Structures are given as structure tokens and as C-alpha cells.
Amino acid sequence: MTDAPEKKKLPGSLSVDARIDSWLSIDAGETVTLKTGKTEFGQGIKTAIAQIGADELDISLARVRVQEADSALTVDEKLTVGSESVQQSGVAMRYAAAQARQILLQKAADHLGLAIEDLTVEDGLVSSRSTNRQVSYWQLMAGQAFNAEVTGDVAPRSPESRRLAGQNVPRLDIPAKLTGGRAFIQDMALPGLLHGRVLHPPAYKTELLKFDATAIAKLPGVVKVVQDGRFLGVIAEREDQAVRAWEVMRDATAWRELPSLPNEDNLADWLVSQETHDWLIDGGTPVDGPIPDIVEPAGASKTLEAIYTRPYLMHAPIGPSCAVAQWDGDKLTVWEQSQGVFPLQAALSCAFAIPAENIHCIHAEGAGVYGHSGSDDAAMDAAMLARALPGRPVRLQWMREDEHRWEPYGSAMVIGLQASVGAGTKLLDWNCDIWTNVHAGRPRAKMDSAGFVAAWHREKSLPPHKPADNQGKHGGGHRGATPLYDLPAMRIVKHLVKPHPLRVSSLRALGTFGNVFAQESFLDEMAHAAGQDPVAFRLAHLKDARARAVIEKAAAMAGWDPAKWGKGYGQGLAFHRYKNNKCFVAVVVEAEVDEAKGSIVIPRAWIACDAGEVINPDGAANQLEGGFLQAMSWTLKEAVRFDATRITSLDWESYPILTFKDAPEIEVGFVARPNDPPLGVGEGTAGPTPGAIGNAVFNAIGVRLRELPLTPERVRKMIVAERRG
Amino acid sequence: MSAARTVTLQVNGQARSVTVDPETPLLYALRNDLGLVAAKYGCGVEQCGACAVLVDGEKAFSCTLTVEQAAGKAIVTLEGLGTPDAPHPLQKAFEAEQAVQCGYCTSGIIVAAKALLDANPDPDLPAIRLALQDHLCRCGTHSRVFRAIRRAAQEMKTRELRA
Numbered sequence A: 001m002t003d004a005p006e007k008k009k010l011p012g013s014l015s016v017d018a019r020i021d022s023w024l025s026i027d028a029g030e031t032v033t034l035k036t037g038k039t040e041f042g043q044g045i046k047t048a049i050a051q052i053g054a055d056e057l058d059i060s061l062a063r064v065r066v067q068e069a070d071s072a073l074t075v076d077e078k079l080t081v082g083s084e085s086v087q088q089s090g091v092a093m094r095y096a097a098a099q100a101r102q103i104l105l106q107k108a109a110d111h112l113g114l115a116i117e118d119l120t121v122e123d124g125l126v127s128s129r130s131t132n133r134q135v136s137y138w139q140l141m142a143g144q145a146f147n148a149e150v151t152g153d154v155a156p157r158s159p160e161s162r163r164l165a166g167q168n169v170p171r172l173d174i175p176a177k178l179t180g181g182r183a184f185i186q187d188m189a190l191p192g193l194l195h196g197r198v199l200h201p202p203a204y205k206t207e208l209l210k211f212d213a214t215a216i217a218k219l220p221g222v223v224k225v226v227q228d229g230r231f232l233g234v235i236a237e238r239e240d241q242a243v244r245a246w247e248v249m250r251d252a253t254a255w256r257e258l259p260s261l262p263n264e265d266n267l268a269d270w271l272v273s274q275e276t277h278d279w280l281i282d283g284g285t286p287v288d289g290p291i292p293d294i295v296e297p298a299g300a301s302k303t304l305e306a307i308y309t310r311p312y313l314m315h316a317p318i319g320p321s322c323a324v325a326q327w328d329g330d331k332l333t334v335w336e337q338s339q340g341v342f343p344l345q346a347a348l349s350c351a352f353a354i355p356a357e358n359i360h361c362i363h364a365e366g367a368g369v370y371g372h373s374g375s376d377d378a379a380m381d382a383a384m385l386a387r388a389l390p391g392r393p394v395r396l397q398w399m400r401e402d403e404h405r406w407e408p409y410g411s412a413m414v415i416g417l418q419a420s421v422g423a424g425t426k427l428l429d430w431n432c433d434i435w436t437n438v439h440a441g442r443p444r445a446k447m448d449s450a451g452f453v454a455a456w457h458r459e460k461s462l463p464p465h466k467p468a469d470n471q472g473k474h475g476g477g478h479r480g481a482t483p484l485y486d487l488p489a490m491r492i493v494k495h496l497v498k499p500h501p502l503r504v505s506s507l508r509a510l511g512t513f514g515n516v517f518a519q520e521s522f523l524d525e526m527a528h529a530a531g532q533d534p535v536a537f538r539l540a541h542l543k544d545a546r547a548r549a550v551i552e553k554a555a556a557m558a559g560w561d562p563a564k565w566g567k568g569y570g571q572g573l574a575f576h577r578y579k580n581n582k583c584f585v586a587v588v589v590e591a592e593v594d595e596a597k598g599s600i601v602i603p604r605a606w607i608a609c610d611a612g613e614v615i616n617p618d619g620a621a622n623q624l625e626g627g628f629l630q631a632m633s634w635t636l637k638e639a640v641r642f643d644a645t646r647i648t649s650l651d652w653e654s655y656p657i658l659t660f661k662d663a664p665e666i667e668v669g670f671v672a673r674p675n676d677p678p679l680g681v682g683e684g685t686a687g688p689t690p691g692a693i694g695n696a697v698f699n700a701i702g703v704r705l706r707e708l709p710l711t712p713e714r715v716r717k718m719i720v721a722e723r724r725g
Numbered sequence B: 001m002s003a004a005r006t007v008t009l010q011v012n013g014q015a016r017s018v019t020v021d022p023e024t025p026l027l028y029a030l031r032n033d034l035g036l037v038a039a040k041y042g043c044g045v046e047q048c049g050a051c052a053v054l055v056d057g058e059k060a061f062s063c064t065l066t067v068e069q070a071a072g073k074a075i076v077t078l079e080g081l082g083t084p085d086a087p088h089p090l091q092k093a094f095e096a097e098q099a100v101q102c103g104y105c106t107s108g109i110i111v112a113a114k115a116l117l118d119a120n121p122d123p124d125l126p127a128i129r130l131a132l133q134d135h136l137c138r139c140g141t142h143s144r145v146f147r148a149i150r151r152a153a154q155e156m157k158t159r160e161l162r163a
């Protein structure tokens, strides 16, 4: 939507919808509903919205109800991604609530016949300073709408006068999760609820040879068997009956599987030998055109080259994806756990060829999703099943192997680096070549429904949509590839690998994890070559004061001390500013490395972060810690395994992740910047974590590990190879 | 597979009847028949801990334990530990440490921690790590969980001293 020319650009998501009523309502029952188009998945957005709105409105948190994304009730805030929620939704709420308060004060002044300057507000009760007259928000509004737009002229509170924003407010969603409340979509109970399971094909390329729907229909409790091409599903009275029927289907259905996957042992070679589309990354943005050769800088005294790799990685939520769907005529209601109700609504509208307004998508919390996991597919699967029994709600949950096999993975990457130092200790240049598949693939508006797995398997099947990466500034596979360091010459090239053998899409932080692993490891390699301390070397290449501050803080928190390194003990530091415009994060880990075993133990970790204004410091720390532990898991444990036809990582044994035995104790510190705009933190640690680990290992044993994951067997091999030179 | 029959379960100190195929995993009887939804389906094969409950005081995975096997035993779920108004020290400690992100794994972890503290009221970090070895958390709440369990142990000790 474009603003009328005379209007100024409004902050955050107000540029989408500036009507106050779209953001909040003063309800009967002396409560206030704050509305956000963003989705909660345990990251705390509902609590942050409540803190911001309650602050501006001068009400207590107890009066606040937060309505999260619902295609019928909230503003279209697109996807909940990219650590943008507070900047978009939170800031919109701040201005909307400030303006609402101003309107309420004016109404109170008119009602009481007093000047606005004479009024104060406490918990929604407006009182006169000079008289004992009072009126509450609820008396003033009596269920009415504001019918007004945010102009942006009413200034929100100053940072010093905020009571809730900036405080460690306990998350609103936690009590139910600690006591068995129905907190999750998996827990939803509706009258007449039926239970569904979908039997997905065992491989990407298959033909269905034998499926006996009649036999399945006779199993206990089965209400309906659904088949549409290779889309096979079952609906039963009880959930355990649906699971049982699914197991029988799995064992009795015959498929022909066709090989389509590369050799997992030579993945890096495979990636770099495919046909690619190449772009030069200029200032973070891909530019089509001729790719310049690497030019050796004049005066180079040392030049290093190195190749880093990351494998395909899973989101792997602990709770498999779930959705509840119900059809009434040509109207569809879906309770779902995706990252965006509106994009999903648009994609379902394509899939079923019905107008978007016939589809009501209601977000409900599932297990953590960390990007585009199986959530959207589960919504589509549930809708496919429920279509066979109009009027009945059907709850569909993926089985563990559905999630492991069919979720869209984070893409494998190869990152080649080359740089030189001169006679001094400064870097003269920086060359980076990235080979990657796309980091995008959600079903969404204006594409088609081919982002859904079910769309590939239906009778009228669609081919997986043409892979297209997010080519925006610091997007997709080049996210994180442009160092924030002051470098005299940079040549960064993205080689988008054309064949897409595995299903891939957006995984938390996109290319950042691989790119910053390579970048921050290689920076240490260069520091080592230049005979410099890694912290000093970074600071020598960084003018940005905020970047310097977090590096210095992390080093201080950890007691950075190169004298302690060696004999299997090391500290490692890495830094990144997410998307080059979000939070600044420096991570230090200590590593204990047993060369004979190939084992890497991380007993402690320190995270220093500057995220501008932090609405809920403890909530932000939780996000940073979680991002660290997930990235640590990717670094040490994870790789999607496959053979020529099938994904073979189908459970937690064949796809191990971090356990409690592996988890370090973590300390988080913030550089306080309450007057600076809030910068998201959800993806802040994904970049620096792997580099910090690799650097700590190098500082412990003098061996550089460049191929993820750092499992003991692989580490042993890499040590032998490195030592051999 | 066998025909449905009525089985009486002892859940959170109460006798509760369910009419199901006795080979049904306890998990589904708890969640869908008894409305006790804290235990969750995560893997179905004892690899993640999301479905953990206590059976005669020991931690058990309700995704593989059948209703038949659970009959006659004392079953305790997260709901049996405490309520929002009267939380168990573990629930209070998880709240105090905000040791939750999505929370899907949390019920199983608290149940495991209850079994741990019942056997070892003052566990050190290695003991906590060991007790949670068969639990997974994808969001990365591990270090908060360590703190929460230590806090609960502390609180329970203080309570005992006061009593």
C-alpha cells in the first residue's frame, strides 16, 4: 500500500495499516486487546507487545490480552521472520497505543470538562490533579471503536519513563506451558474433532505401485481414507487409531523409488561442480554481470586460501508439525502454526482455487519452528484431509519421520576464501566465493501452491516451484557474507547452484550460519598468519564503535587469555552483526579437545550483545542462548544424511542433536542502548557461534577445522589430514 | 490389536477409566481421553522425552508404554505436580528462571527432574545432565534448565528445613 503524498512515512507496520482499531481495542470487562500480525512460537513476541502497549496506555499487564496473527482479526504483517518483529509490530504498537492514550485523554478532558494538562492516568483510570474527578478508559469507550488513524505526531514515552518496556517481565505464555494448559495446537480440542495422519512417499521421486484403500478403511476407528494421486491420508475417530492405520499403510503400500540424490560423501565437490548462476555481491546486494577475477593485491606478504563447508541442516522441531482444519461448503478454517497467516492463506487459496477471503487462518503455537519447517505443509495436509469430511474438524500431526524426511532443509554450502596481509598487520583484501542452493521456498502469495509438499503429490501435481533465492540486500545464501570489517577491497561472489536435489527453504539466519562460520574462522587464520591476537586483529579492522564494544565486552566477560591456551584447552571468539543491520553479537566459548577421541567439549560460553533498546532483557537473553545452543548443535552434531534415493535421517538417532550432556553454562551480557531503535536478537548468535567453536579448537590444538559438522570421527580425520599438511 | 475395553488407571492420585484398545500407548489415553495434555508426542520411540510421565515413581515414556502395562500403577503427569495457583517448586523454579522457549519439551523435562530430585535431593551439574540425557530440547533452554533444577532443589531443601 502506498501512502498518500501528504502523509509522512509511519513507523513499523503502521505503513501497512494505520487505523488504531487495527492494533488495539478497549474492551468491556475492563481489559484491553492488543493485536499483532506476528506469530508467537516461544520467542516472546506476545509479551513484548504487551509490555510496549501497556506502557504507552498506562495500564497494568493484568488488563492486557494479546491477539496474535489471525487472518480475520489482525494486520497483515506478512511473515514472522528475520528478527524483525519488534521493529515492525512492536514499534507500530508503541505509536498506536501512544495515540490511543492521547485520544482517551482528550475524551476524558471533554467528559470531565477539564483541561488535558490537569489529567493523569493510572491503570486506565484518568484522574484530575486539581479535583477528585475520575473516569476510566472503559467508561469513556464503552466498547466503541476509535475510528481514527495514527498520525505519528504523538510522541511515545521517553525511554526513562517506561515502566514495563526494558524490564524482565515474565513471559505471558509460560505459566500454561508449565502446568499442562492447552498451550499448543497439538492440544486443541474441538467438538467432534477427528484425527488424521498422512502417509508421505518414502523418497522425493516415487511412483505409487500399490495402495489398498479398502483394507485401510476396515481398520478400527477409520472414518475415511483419502487419496489424491500420491497424497495418501487417513482420518480416524481416535488419534491412536489414526497412528495405527498410518503404520499399516506405511507397511502395506508399495512404491517405486527413483534415484535423485548426489553422493553425500562428496557433497562439497558436487556443489562446486554443478551449473550455477553467479552474482557479484555489492554492498550486500547481488548484481548480475561479469564476475571479476581475484586480483592479488600489491604488497602482499602473506596470502591464505581456505575452503569451508556446511551440510544440509534440519529445523527439526521437537513436536512434529500440526494443524486443525475444517471445511464448511467452500469455506476453510485452519488453525495452524506457520510463521505467517496471510502468506499461508494466499497459498491455500491457490491450492484449492477458492478466494482468499474464504479461508480463515488462525495461528496457534506449535513446537518451535526456526524458519520454514513443516508447519505450512501440515496446514495443507490437514485441509486436504478435512475436505473429505465437510463440517468436521480434523487434527493432523506429522509423524516424526514425516518431519525429518519432508521438511525443507537449510541448504548445504561451500565457502571459499582468500585474503592477504601486507608488511604491516592489516588485511589488504577479502575474496569470498559461495556455492549454495536457495534459502527460500515458502508457499506464499503470487507464486503458486507448489511450496506445499502435498501439491507435488496430488493427482494434478505441480512440480516443486522453480527455486529462487532471496536476492535482497543481505538475503538468502549471501546473508552474512559481507564482513562488517573495514577492508580495502572486497570481492564476494554467490554461485547459486542450479540443481536442487533436496527440498530446501529458510532455516534460521539463512546463509549466515555457513558464511560467518567461514568468515570468522578465516579471520582467525589471517590473524594467526599476521602473528596477531584474534581480538586485537578484529579491533584493528573495525571502526564501528558498537561492534568494538561487544567484542571487548565478550572478551572481558570470558577472561580472554591466550596464555592459557594449548594442551587441549582454548578460547575462541567470533563476532557478527546479523544482516549487517540487526543486533551486534560477540561470542566466546572455551573448548576442551581430546585429539585421540576427536571430542570437543564446550563447558562455558559467553555472549555479548548490543540490540539497541531491549524490550525484555531476560527474554532476549533466552533467545540468544537458544540460538547459540542450536547453532552449537549444528556445528558439532548435525548433517542430513541420504543415499541415492532416500533421506536416511529419519529420527533422533540418525539425526543426532545437542543433548543435555553437551550443553554448556552460558552467560549473556548486554551493552545497554535504551535510546537506540530495537534490533531483533532471535538470529543474532547463529553467525558467530560456529566460528567461536572452530577458533577455540584451533587455539586448543593448533588444528583448523573447516568442514561441519565437527563430529568426533570427522574431527579425528581432519586432525590427521591437517597434521599431514 | 484388540477390542476396546474399559481400563482403570491411577492418574495423579485419582482412579480414571478409559475405554480403549488396551494396547493403545498411554500417551493418547492421557491426552485425548483424560484431557491431560502436558505429555507430548515427539518421536514415539523413546528418543526425545517429550512424553515422559512417572510410573510408580520412575520416569517412563508414555509413547511406548501401553494402557494395559500402566494399569494398576501410580501414574503422575506434569498436571499432578502442581497447578498455576499452587505450583510445585520445580514449576516455580522453571517460571523464575524462564527456562522455557516453545515449551514443547518442558513437561517431560520437569517430570524427569521430579524423578531426579526424589532420588537425589541435591544433584550437582553432572547428575542433572545425566538425568536429562534422554531428553531433547531444540530451542536451547539447556543452561536455564540447569539453573531451574538447582533452584528447585534449593527451595525444597529450605522448605524441608523450615518444616
Ligand code: FES
Pocket: B040, B041, B042, B043, B044, B045, B046, B047, B048, B049, B050, B051, B052, B061, B062, B063, B064
Ligand atoms: S515421544 Fe516418547 S520419547 Fe519421544
Ligand code: FES
Pocket: A042, A318, A367, A368, B100, B101, B102, B103, B104, B105, B106, B136, B137, B138, B139, B140, B141
Ligand atoms: S523449549 Fe522448545 S523444544 Fe525445548
